[in-house]
Amino acid sequence: MASIWVLTQPADTSKQEAILADVITGVRGSKTSVCAIRSDTRDLVPLVEWSTSFDKRDPLPAGFYISFLQTLDEAQRKKANQNRLIMAEWVVDQQEWQWLVQDIEDLAPREF
8 A cells, every 4th residue: 555755854954854654643834834743752743844044935835734735635545556755845946835746666866
């Protein structure tokens, strides 16, 4: 059975990125972050964080956490037999934040 994975992206460089699967029980958002609550630890985990250190990027758009839930729902409905990764990304040529869904088998090893 396929899984949906979500890349965490903490702005604090002392925290490592992680990938979550099937452990998100809640989501909350603001202009600066979208966080998930893990069902296994009850920890709050940043899925994306914006800070003033990203001075060339706009803050997260209003309702970006709702966009995450819509993206997650769509990925779960379409998952079939493929493992998928959801991540927030600043899309340079469109100058906006977007949730991206990629098939894991299509990903090349790289640094996120």
